[in-house]
Amino acid sequence: MNFLSTLRWVTTTGKTIMVQIMPVHWRKPNKTFDINKKTHSPNPQPTLLISGGTIRQRSVNSEIATLLRLQAFSSISCKNLHTSLGSSSLICTASSFGLRTPCLATLLTLAAINHGSSGSAILPIAFGCNFSSIMCSLSTKSSLNVAIPEDMSFLTQDEATKIDVELFDEYGFTIDQLMELAGLAVATAIAKAYPPNAVQGGSGNVDKSSPSAPKVLICAGPGNNGGDGLVAARHLKWFGYDPCIFYPKQPAKPLFAALRRQCEEMEISFMSFLPDATLVDQNFALVVDALFGFGFRPPVRPEFVEVLQKLCKFKTPIVSVDVPSGWDVEMGPHADSIKPAMVVSLTAPKKCVQNYKGKHFLGGRFIPNSLAAKYKLRLPTYVGTELVIRLQ
Known part of the structure; x- marks a missing residue:
């Protein structure tokens, strides 16, 4: 034929x-x-x-x-x-x-x-x-069996750090720029995987008849990963969700104060304590884990031990930003680690998610070709104006 x-x-x-x-x-x-x-x-x-x-x-x-x-x-x-x-x-x-x-x-x-x-x-x-x-x-399989390189790059902690430093020092990017692009990518991936008209109530329950915006709990840490979470919250609000932010430790830097003010001006509420699993599961459709990024090194800080213990008990789907909090960036999860339903990798996936089986998106469409070539990054190609790629 x-x-x-x-x-x-x-x-x-x-x-x-x-x-x-x-x-x-x-x-x-x-x-x-x-x-x-x-x-x-x-x-x-x-x-x-x-x-x-x-x-x-x-x-x-x-x-x-x-x-x-x-x-x-x-x-x-x-x-x-x-x-x-x-x-x-x-x-x-x-x-x-x-x-x-x-x-x-x-x-x-x-x-x-x-x-x-x-x-x-x-x-x-x-x-x-x-x-x-x-x-x-x-x-109906993920694109990605066709578009994704079989030997796709998974970054070590050292590689991820060096790429970040070069983006700032050699390519002139600012932390504000990268944080905005990363947070927008996270919100976009969430909107694709959990559309606001398809999730409602606790535990991501489907209820297309309800007109109210699905509630999303963003757990933001004290570093850049937490900043990504604050940006994501703002975009999620625009996308039709009702975000609420758990932000126990805000850095003193003006950037983070500005990100918080932006959210507050959009009537996004903040909380200083993390509710127990029962309350979260009853009241939130999704949880965004933006506590720790690729710079995390064990052990977990004492003030965040209880937070991670609570996250482990949530039945509500968890979306982790770049690296699931508490995971070893290269070795992956421990037996008592959180089990996110979805991960949004930024720049390039990290070693810890190489064997991850849940929903997986790649975002952070800002790597210059010359930098990708220098580090021999093998990554899928973004299509058209897309900000994220679904890996699985």
């Missing part, structure tokens, strides 16, 4: 997509063929039918056109794309596109993928009296 081309994408929702386009000739060129009903209908519009998956209806957005443009296609408008929902199939109909067959076929396939379909099928697509077919293979 000769394919015209094989196209491969990684979507922002973490799906790997491979589409193979091939020509197929049908005996009835003026009719649309339905692979489920085995019937034909006259005067067809360009139509693609996806079968073999549970479909979640969702409006088609500009991400599809962006992905196509990345593959050197012409600019595509999605305004004429309409979808109708079936029990086991999705029919995508388009009119007045004026595109060549592979473009429209790929566009419709991506639309179906964005609706959550899965499986594999040969999909006929009608264009007046010209017919084509697409063989598409859809996978």
Whole structure:
């Protein structure tokens, strides 16, 4: 079987997509063929039918056109794309596109993928009296099996420190800049993994009928990791969450005072004590662990021992910023360490998460190519305007 081309994408929702386009000739060129009903209908519009998956209806957005443009296609408008929902199939109909067959076929396939379909099928697509077919293979696995290098870099504590120093001393970055970009990446990753309209109440419970913003508890430490947490809280507020910050020890530096003031001006509340697990689980949908970063060295400071003990008892999903607090940056967790549901690595993943099995995002899109080359960093490539990459 000769394919015209094989196209491969990684979507922002973490799906790997491979589409193979091939020509197929049908005996009835003026009719649309339905692979489920085995019937034909006259005067067809360009139509693609996806079968073999549970479909979640969702409006088609500009991400599809962006992905196509990345593959050197012409600019595509999605305004004429309409979808109708079936029990086991999705029919995508388009009119007045004026595109060549592979473009429209790929566009419709991506639309179906964005609706959550899965499986594999040969999909006929009608264009007046010209017919084509697409063989598409859809996978709900993380992008990342395709886009992520098999030998992806995991930094040691020393490497992470040296890269940070060079960003400041050799490349002219400021701590304010990197903290803002890191915190925004953390908030963005949370919004992708736990959308505000899909989490509500305690323990990340799903309740799409409730209009109230999901409550997020940010546990911020005294260093730069805590600063990332404060920035993330501000962006989470903009993204539709209701953050509250546990900030037991604020540094005296003006930067941290400014970050706190920004949050307070946005009516983000602060607390000086960490509630017990029962209260947290009842009142918060998520917990953000921003206590310690890659500079942490055991043992845990006495004033934070009880904090980590409480975190270990939470049933509410924990999202750790860069390095789960209390973990050895290179060796990983101990038996009594916290077990985050998600980690957002910054700059590059650290050695401690090399065998981590939970949700994992990479953020911190600010490493210059020359610095990445110097340290021989093997990292996935960010797509378009994305600030984070889902690693698993």
